[in-house]
Amino acid sequence: MRLAPDASPHAVLAAGREVLHQQSFSRLLGTELTAFSRGRAELQLPLRPDHQQQSGFAHGGVVSYLADNALTFAGGSALDGNALTSEFKINYVRPAVGERLIARASCIHAGRNQAVSRCEIYAVAADGAEKLCAVAQGTIVRILDSSQG
Amino acid sequence: MRLAPDASPHAVLAAGREVLHQQSFSRLLGTELTAFSRGRAELQLPLRPDHQQQSGFAHGGVVSYLADNALTFAGGSALDGNALTSEFKINYVRPAVGERLIARASCIHAGRNQAVSRCEIYAVAADGAEKLCAVAQGTIVRILDSSQG
Amino acid sequence: MRLAPDASPHAVLAAGREVLHQQSFSRLLGTELTAFSRGRAELQLPLRPDHQQQSGFAHGGVVSYLADNALTFAGGSALDGNALTSEFKINYVRPAVGERLIARASCIHAGRNQAVSRCEIYAVAADGAEKLCAVAQGTIVRILDSSQG
Amino acid sequence: MRLAPDASPHAVLAAGREVLHQQSFSRLLGTELTAFSRGRAELQLPLRPDHQQQSGFAHGGVVSYLADNALTFAGGSALDGNALTSEFKINYVRPAVGERLIARASCIHAGRNQAVSRCEIYAVAADGAEKLCAVAQGTIVRILDSSQG
Numbered sequence: 001m002r003l004a005p006d007a008s009p010h011a012v013l014a015a016g017r018e019v020l021h022q023q024s025f026s027r028l029l030g031t032e033l034t035a036f037s038r039g040r041a042e043l044q045l046p047l048r049p050d051h052q053q054q055s056g057f058a059h060g061g062v063v064s065y066l067a068d069n070a071l072t073f074a075g076g077s078a079l080d081g082n083a084l085t086s087e088f089k090i091n092y093v094r095p096a097v098g099e100r101l102i103a104r105a106s107c108i109h110a111g112r113n114q115a116v117s118r119c120e121i122y123a124v125a126a127d128g129a130e131k132l133c134a135v136a137q138g139t140i141v142r143i144l145d146s147s148q149g
Numbered sequence: 150m151r152l153a154p155d156a157s158p159h160a161v162l163a164a165g166r167e168v169l170h171q172q173s174f175s176r177l178l179g180t181e182l183t184a185f186s187r188g189r190a191e192l193q194l195p196l197r198p199d200h201q202q203q204s205g206f207a208h209g210g211v212v213s214y215l216a217d218n219a220l221t222f223a224g225g226s227a228l229d230g231n232a233l234t235s236e237f238k239i240n241y242v243r244p245a246v247g248e249r250l251i252a253r254a255s256c257i258h259a260g261r262n263q264a265v266s267r268c269e270i271y272a273v274a275a276d277g278a279e280k281l282c283a284v285a286q287g288t289i290v291r292i293l294d295s296s297q298g
Numbered sequence: 299m300r301l302a303p304d305a306s307p308h309a310v311l312a313a314g315r316e317v318l319h320q321q322s323f324s325r326l327l328g329t330e331l332t333a334f335s336r337g338r339a340e341l342q343l344p345l346r347p348d349h350q351q352q353s354g355f356a357h358g359g360v361v362s363y364l365a366d367n368a369l370t371f372a373g374g375s376a377l378d379g380n381a382l383t384s385e386f387k388i389n390y391v392r393p394a395v396g397e398r399l400i401a402r403a404s405c406i407h408a409g410r411n412q413a414v415s416r417c418e419i420y421a422v423a424a425d426g427a428e429k430l431c432a433v434a435q436g437t438i439v440r441i442l443d444s445s446q447g
Numbered sequence: 448m449r450l451a452p453d454a455s456p457h458a459v460l461a462a463g464r465e466v467l468h469q470q471s472f473s474r475l476l477g478t479e480l481t482a483f484s485r486g487r488a489e490l491q492l493p494l495r496p497d498h499q500q501q502s503g504f505a506h507g508g509v510v511s512y513l514a515d516n517a518l519t520f521a522g523g524s525a526l527d528g529n530a531l532t533s534e535f536k537i538n539y540v541r542p543a544v545g546e547r548l549i550a551r552a553s554c555i556h557a558g559r560n561q562a563v564s565r566c567e568i569y570a571v572a573a574d575g576a577e578k579l580c581a582v583a584q585g586t587i588v589r590i591l592d593s594s595q596g
Contacts, residue, residue, distance in 0.1 A: 022203035025211060028177075054171035060221070060234050061214025062174055068209045085209050086561070087586055089238035089387040089536055091414045091437060093407035108433055109391035113560075114533070114588075116389045116433065118416075135406055135414065137435045139389060139534055139586065141561075235412070236437055238387055238536040240563045240586060242556035257582055258540035262411075263384070263439075265538045265582065267565075284555055284563065286584050288385055288437065288538060290412075320501035323509060326475075352469035358519070358532050359512025360472060366507045383507050387536035 002081060003038065012037055016073060026069065029062070033073070039107035041073035046100045058096035058123075067119050067136035070105035075115035075140025078107040086114070088138025096133045098123035107140075115140045151230055152187065161185055165222060175218065178211070182222070188256035190222035195249045207245035207272075216268050216285035219254035224264035224289025227256040235263070237287025245282045247272035256289075263290045300379060301336065310334055314371060324367065327360070331371070337405035339371035344398045356394035356421075365417050365434035368403035373413035373438025376405040384412070386436025394431045396421035405438075412439045449528060450485065459483055463520060473516065476509070480520070486554035488520035493547045505543035505570075514566050514583035517552035522562035522587025525554040533561070535585025543580045545570035554587075562587045 003012055016036035020026050020043075029051070035042035045051075045066055053059040067090050076083030105119035118137050122130040152161055165185035169175050169192075178200070184191035194200075194215055202208040216239050225232030254268035267286050271279040301310055314334035318324050318341075327349070333340035343349075343364055351357040365388050374381030403417035416435050420428040448466050450459055463483035467473050467490075476498070482489035492498075492513055500506040514537050523530030552566035565584050569577040 019203055023208060024199045024201045025208035026202075028199045050173045050177045052173045053175075054168055059172060059174035059214070060217045061210070064213040064217055064237075065208070065210025068213055072209070085241065087238065087240040087534065087563075088213075089236065089435060091236040091435060092234065093409075093414050109430060111391075113591075116391050116534075118433065118435075132407060135416065135435060137387065137389060137416075137433060144560075236385065236414075238584060240584060242558075242563050258579060260540075262442075265385075265540050267582065267584075281556060284565065284584060286536060286538060286565075286582060293411075317501055321506060322497045322499045323506035324500075326497045348471045348475045350471045351473075352466055357470060357472035357512070358515045359508070362511040362515055362535075363506070363508025366511055370507070383539065385536065385538040386511075387534065389534040390532065 003077060009037060012077070016041070016077070029065070031066070031069065036073060036077065039074055039078040039110070041070050041077065041105050043070045043073070043103045044100055047098060056097070058101065060092060063092065063096050063101065063121055063134050064090050066101055066103045067121055067134060068138070070103035070119045071117040071136060071138045072140055074105035074107045074119070075110070075117040078110035078115045079140065079142045082143040083140045084143060086139040086141045088136055090134055090136040092134045094123070094131055094133040096123050098125045100124045102130065113142045152226060158186060161187070161226070165190070165226070178214070180215070180218065185222060185226065188223055188227040188259070190219050190226065190254050192219045192222070192252045193249055196247065205246070207250065209241060212241065212245050212250065212270055212283050213239050215250055215252045216270055216283060217287070219252035219268045220266040220285060220287045221289055223254035223256045223268070224259070224266040227259035227264050228289065228291045231292040232289045233292060235288040235290045237285055239283055239285040241283045243272070243280055243282040245272045247274045249273045251279065263288055301375060307335060310336070310375070314339070314375070327363070329364070329367065334371060334375065337372060337376040337408070339368050339375065339403050341368045341371070341401045342398055345396065354395070356399065358390060361390065361394050361399065361419055361432050362388050364399055364401045365419055365432060366436070368401035368417045369415040369434060369436045370438055372403035372405045372417070373408070373415040376408035376413045377438065377440045380441040381438045382441060384437040384439045386434055388432055388434040390432045392421070392429055392431040394421045396423045398422045400428065412437055448523065450524060456484060459485070459524070463488070463524070476512070478513070478516065483520060483524065486521055486525040486557070488517050488524065488552050490517045490520070490550045491547055494545065502542070503544070505548065507539060510539065510543050510548065510568055510581050511537050513548055513550045514568055514581060515585070517550035517566045518564040518583060518585045519587055521552035521554045521566070522557070522564040525557035525562045526587065526589045529590040530587045531590060533586040533588045535583055537581055537583040539581045541570070541578055541580040543570045545572045547571045549577065560589045
């Protein structure tokens with residue numbers, strides 16, 4: 001997305017939510033964008049039974065989806081133009097169980113055409129306590145045309 | 150899953166499909182296990198509109214979910230006991246568009262407690278042509294108790 | 299390395315320096331351990347002409363060596379016993395040029411048998427200014443016997 | 448490096464060796480380029496005592512250096528122009544002990560500005576037997592100007 005240099009915090013968040021809403025997969029899962037500014041993004045996902053793997057935890061694919069998306073929002077907002085994730089890596093450190101997941105990502109470096117972001121994913125219990133369940137790191141590239149080549 | 154040393158190919162595939170069926174998230178997405186043997190797994194995902202991101206491609210999170218799952222089936226079947234993905238890394242090389250995705254994973258090394266797997270994810274067009282859209286690599290660990298710590 | 303629970307900060311740093319000194323490759327490169335406590339490590343490498351690649355920057359392999367080593371010191375000190383790096387990932391964000399490199403690593407989660415660490419690598423100019431040149435993330439495993447299998 | 452479209456296999460290998468020779472760090476370690484063609488590279492490193500860590504194995508940083516370099520040669524030769532490694536990930540699967548290390552890398556996808564390569568690193572015993580000791584995967588980017596931004 002292109003963010004005007006003088007866009008208000010409210011306008012930036014609204015623009016991010018519009019992009020998220022255009023992702024039918026994010027609507028299917030129920031993801032919410034709860035904070036968004038240039039180089040930073042927070043996504044939340046209320047956990048449902050149909051997010052689980054065979055042991056009752058949120059599927060690793062749910063966690064990695066959230067990481068991928070948060071990395072892209074953080075890195076993409078720091079680049080000038082549309083962007084997508086070129087690659088990322090994730091380490092799972094605890095089972096993802098709780099009421100919701102929160103992914104907080106920040107861009108740690110942005111050049112002209114690519115940015116590097118990091119992300120932490122927390123599982124939130126009913127009492128609001130957060131436990132780190134995964135960390136991720138990846139590259140976001142500005143889209144020059146229809147492909148990422 | 151534990152696979153008996155003398156399990157028939159048919160029994161191994163059936164056991165894998167049972168695990169996949171226990172993943173409510175995989176049922177939500179519609180994933181199929183189309184090949185499975187010790188150290189190897191092939192997952193397929195018929196693409197639907199609700200798998201997409203804002204540009205009409207399958208969401209990166211769909212591709213990374215499929216990679217994560219295929220890596221785990223390949224690595225887990227090579228270890229003795231239940232297993233989960235400790236970490237993985239994915240590089241996206243082409244937009245994921247087409248009728249379905251195929252993830253083919255193989256275990257390249259298995260020790261006592263952990264295995265390393267690699268995976269290629271292809272997008273399949275209506276005419277059956279396959280195009281590589283992502284490659285992944287990750288670590289699968291045997292679950293010793295209720296956590297991966 | 300095994301660190302006594304009541305080891306003084308000075309004893310911990312001395313133990314870390316002893317391990318580093320036992321690494322002939324680290325002696326070849328000239329690496330120094332400048333800070334070390336349970337879950338944290340800082341390594342420094344004064345840059346020399348024979349650390350370079352063809353463009354006059356420090357070779358990516360020098361940077362990745364320093365990241366690997368810092369991740370292992372940070373993660374290993376948080377585990378009970380000897381440890382080694384199972385895997386890691388590094389993103390280079392700027393050419394590594396300057397008087398020295400500093401790698402700062404911290405363990406973000408430690409279980410019984412494995413830990414996850416993150417690391418930032420900075421290039422330091424003659425005036426002491428630090429510029430981020432790479433970030434890394436990896437898994438450190440406790441050595442149960444002679445191999446990591 | 449720029450490779451003429453009609454360069455002979457001998458000329459391509461010679462061009463690669465010239466680049467390797469310009470890397471003072473590769474000369475310090477003793478690396479040899481033993482095969483090189485568009486999208487493929489094989490590097491070898493005769494192991495010496497000063498390549499070791501504290502247990503007598505080749506240091507993980509030696510293995511990751513070799514992986515980084517092989518990934519770059521494979522990916523860079525598939526791109527039009529100078530290139531460098533943007534990021535990579537490595538999994539160590541066995542201690543690196545033996546007479547030499549061999550890294551074999553191939554480019555699995557090349558676009559206009561970036562390529563993705565994979566690499567396997569083997570330890571070679573005195574009798575010539577090869578054992579896989581690490582696998583790596585990474586992104587190589589074409590250098591547009593003096594930085595990778």
